[in-house]
Amino acid sequence: MKRLMIGNEAIARGAYEAGASVATAYPGTPSTEIVSNMARYQDVYAEWAPNEKVALEVGIGASIGGARTLVAMKHVGINVAADPLYTVAYTGVNGGLVIVSADDPGMHSSQNEQDNRGYGQFAKLPVIEPSDSQEAKDFTSLAFDISEEFDTPVMLRVTTRLSHSQTLVEEGEPGERVLKEYKKDAPKYVMLPGYARGRHVEVEKRMVKLAEYAENTPLNRIEWGDRRLGIITSGVAYQYVREALPDVSVLKLGLVNPLPKDLITSFADQVERLVVVEELEPVIEQQIKAWGIDVEGKELFTLLGEYSPEMIAQRLAGAEPATSSQLDIPPRPPLLCPGCPHRGVFYTLRRMRVTVMGDIGCYTLGALSPLEAMDACVCMGASIGMAMGMEKARGEEFAAKMVAVIGDSTFVHSGITPLIDTVYNQGTSTVLILDNDTTAMTGHQDHPATGVTIKKSPTKKLDIEALVRAVGIDNVRVVDPLKLDELEAAIREELERREPSVIIAKRACALIDPTPITSTLFVDEELCNGCKACIRIGCTGIFFNDDEKKAAINPNTCVSCGMCVQVCKFDAIKVVEG
Amino acid sequence: MSQIMNVLITGVGGQGTLLASRIIAQVAVDLGYDVKVTEVHGMAQRGGSVVSEVRYGEKVYSPTIPKGQADVLLAFEKLEAARWLDYLKPDGIVIINDERVDPLPVMSGKVKYPEDIIDRISQLKPKTTVADATQTAIECGNVKAANVVLVGILSKVIGLPPEKVEEAIRKLVPPKALEVNLAAFRRGVDWSVHQ
Structure with a gap:
């Protein structure tokens, strides 16, 4: 009985059928559903790691420990994990180790479109590439066999179009979860120079054997x-x-x-x-x-x-391109959701005309019209380091009009070490941690600061406030990003301070915690003078009625978060309780 | 290539295009076809323009529909019909939900929503029909069932057996929403009969 599966689910199924018992990842489109599907198997240990480097290191440990292990990440996640990746190519494996790189040609949801097959050549790893969900399942299972037979990690390279397309899959039987014997073997697993030289010889021999295997493998x-x-x-x-x-x-x-x-x-x-x-x-x-x-x-x-x-x-x-109907229609860019706490932050930063070093997440949308409150965004965790560099290049005066903005999950991923740099090297940055209690962009995955695991069981919750104090930030405060006056006052005060500060803008993602709507909003047309201040917050809950020249609430989308009420200087947006 | 049914479902992130494509795909699976569905997750889902592509037939290769080869374009929103129109065959069928969701440039008053968009689409694609699925769904008891009203219309147009579609709806819709969705589906099927 065949059924439709996205490529990512099929990869998880393939790993399960091959007997994988450990799966680890940091979420990232288009890879996220691989390990979230592994978490559905009761007899698999699955986890969200804080970042891809940790995910791979956990994976390496599990493999050395004798378990078949799946590690998944998006293409740029492999960059984060590149350090262990290049050297696990030397150590090889005990239990099979398959590392999935989900690339994103077309950049549907990424900052670049690097082709990670290049890693295979560079790190000397076999790279397997399926073309539909059935192959994704079958090739993943085979990748575990190849990994153990050739004593090598295997990279499974997929793309967005495979990860997120559903095609038919014939499921097989779940394999047995076999834990291989662990024997201490320092020359194989301790990569100090004397041992690593020996392992490099093995790597080159292995690549020759794999090239022979390539001639007859059913994969080609x-x-x-x-x-x-x-x-x-x-x-x-x-x-x-x-x-x-x-x-x-x-x-x-x-x-x-x-x-x-x-x-x-x-x-x-x-x-x-x-x-x-x-x-x-x-x-x-x-x-x-x-x-x-x-x-x-x-x-x-x-x-x-x-x-x-x-x-x-x-x-x-020689086919001709399809004819174009030349309909000139307005674009529909993605937007922050109604009630999104990030909106208050970027609205305020725009008002204050500060320089914003940005980061990766839903809040990168703060760079787009109409908020347009971001100057740079490069990779996960870069905001804090970039702010430090800006300050060292342009001086403290400049830093007094600049902030770094980073989400909670991204901060845990790779924002902590640059914050330590700021403290250690006496920067004065003001860092805003936008804590919405989830990894929102990729579909609301938990992370260390949500206090819940991938299997939805409670765990020790990382206290971000205590953490930033512990690295040496003395000025820490928590504000509600939808209370605009308080937020602006907090940012002003911290910018004036010639010391590093962290402002935690704390409010749950509007999609995971839809606060019960106890009120409705409406625009008092007598008071509205059509200034469009409320329109410039970029919310689908409010629009400009061009015929009346007045703002109007869209009752289908408005969640009554009250942000537009606060930006209206004429008190024209009213709240009706109940 | 011509033996494949190509259905393009477009809309605005959050409108429920995914359930619609899932129902159509499930029916095609149950009928024994090779099926591929593709959609893009991530950033586009935040209120942006979204598209699901469903292809079925004896053997389907590409998960994406080649431009100019869609048999049917089912649009949950009027602008999103226009945006994807070039993917349709010259004699392809357009089904448009009479729903307007303003994109940001319109919301902010920078550009006007093209009021005549349905007329312009109809001139280019004579087989265009417009349905008020939102109103029909409200009549069935839940505005969210508009997507299933549209599935009803679509399934009639492409000739899917209604009992098979109902079976797929039973598989894919949570029990508490089932009755409303079945009613919405039947209204959709009846709607196209009378046009």
């Missing part, structure tokens, strides 16, 4: 068709190729590192024209070119964004 296959055109492809791009060019010959690679040189050479010899179609970097193409084989790739296909069947049909089959 040729689908012969018209031999005038041969396509080499992997991942979801394979599906686009089959859709656009049903008759051509295809070499579908499921193992994209190391590549099967003989198989590729033989395929190249038997087709008239050879083209690589891959999202997104020329990872396969460049290796084939280095072997002196005549192949086309990025001459035809872009390095930017997601591919599509129509793109392939246009480049390789």
